[in-house]
Amino acid sequence: MSVPKDKRTEGQLSINTAARSICKYVLEITGNEKNFPPGQEWFLNRLRDTALGIDLNCWKANNVYVNSEASYNKRLSLQAEAGDSCTEMLEMVNIARGLYHMPTKRYRYLTDRYVGLRKDIRNWYKSDRERLRP
Secondary structure, three states: OOOHHHHOOOOOOOHHHHHHHHHHHHHHHHHOOOOOOOOHHHHHHHHHHHHHHHHHHHHHHOOOOOOHHHHHHHHHHHHHHHHHHHHHHHHHHOOOHOOOOOOOHHHHHHHHHHHHHHHHHHHHHHHHHHHHOO
């Protein structure tokens, strides 16, 4: 039996799924020379590294089993780092828009996804801070 949309809750791994999805998208578009011509590989590598870092920090934070204050702090630290990296990524997308003449549609997609992901990570952090406090 199906559940009405307004009564559904998000899955436990929804943040990881969103982070992985946007990471794959960034890796795909930065690998296309029509969208991002060669010549500034250092910037593209930074974009890729930041996207991967966000995904990996979300994954690692979700896999920290909280059974002590140290593991609690580690989990919150990984979540905070992922959120900060989303903010960094938003500025790099702003720079890439002017540098590579990124189409508005792609720019909006990336910024909307990273703003949403950052909001979800911050809510996850807040929830874990209250729920898992040792």
